[in-house]
Amino acid sequence: MSGRALADLVGTGPLLLDFDGPVCSIFAGYPAPRIAAKLVALLDVEGVEIPPEVRSEGDPLAVLRWVGETCSLDMTTAVERALCAAELQGAATATPTPFGHEVILGAHARGIPVGVVSNNSAMAIEAYLMTYNLAAYVTPIVGRAYANPRRMKPDPGPVLDAARILGAEPGSCVLVGDSLSDIQAAHAAGVAAIGYANRAWKVDAFAGAEIVVTSMGDIAEVLSPLPTIPPRGIDLP
Known part of the structure; x- marks a missing residue:
């Protein structure tokens, strides 16, 4: 993975995250x-x-x-x-994904819109984000269409819904997901995909994604706050 390529992919348009995987493990406490x-x-x-x-x-x-x-x-x-x-x-018992929260906060600090597009229910996603004081940084939350599982990813509809709510062209967005259905939904919607390979076998399985990362820390590092450079001639204390 090229750090420059990753920076180019996530440094501009809206960042869409799958929930279970990139943000947390929702079933950690309730298998x-x-x-x-x-x-x-x-x-x-x-x-x-x-x-x-x-x-x-x-x-x-x-x-x-x-x-x-x-x-x-x-x-x-x-x-x-x-x-x-x-x-x-x-x-209520979900385990945060290492660096998943930092990705949200880093994107927000850079003025990059962050949305969640998930096959989980919006109600559960909202509850989790509120617990960790992240709700203010994530809009929209596009969860599973109620009692209509045919609309779950890999259907591109939820991804397109998120782009529409953001007022963004799909081609300007990037989706981070940890399943093939995420990558398929992204590409069907005309959105770039970052495969989060949180299992070793996923590295090869996600070969169709634009970029594959094995840690959300790779994305968090790219989105870390820009260093403040003092004007020339002024010494920092």
Whole structure:
């Protein structure tokens, strides 16, 4: 990765961040497999026939996606409601990603708009940002479309929504994400993608991104406040 190339990519237009990964680990205190099992149990109560691969799924978003593709709107809404409640609970015990907060603050200090585009619920994202006094620095928050999982990334709609709210051309934005769906959504929207490879296998998997970083610290370093240079002839105390 070229530091100069990274600086060119994140130093101008709006910076869009995925939430779970680049900003925090939302399921650190309330593990995702436990939430997925809770959603499956809800489907069992309602008598939904569940295939084995869904029953053993550890990603609650994948369970919701399956429900949206195969079940009624009422059932999708019920699962959505349960997942929103679980994410809100998870936000209270989420673990900040190293340097994720510094990226937000560094971009703000440089006058670069920061938005969040996530498959998590906006309510959970807002709760987390408020807990860490970051809400004032992040606009917009584009979370999961309620009870409409087809609109989750890799659908480019949420990314385009964020650019529209910011009044920015998609080509001026860059999205930082830790999944292939983030990169696919960004490119489908005409937005540059930075792959945050927080697992070793992702480095090669994210080869399609404009740049791959293994630490949010790489981006935070680029966005660190500019040094103050005193006028010539004036000595600092």
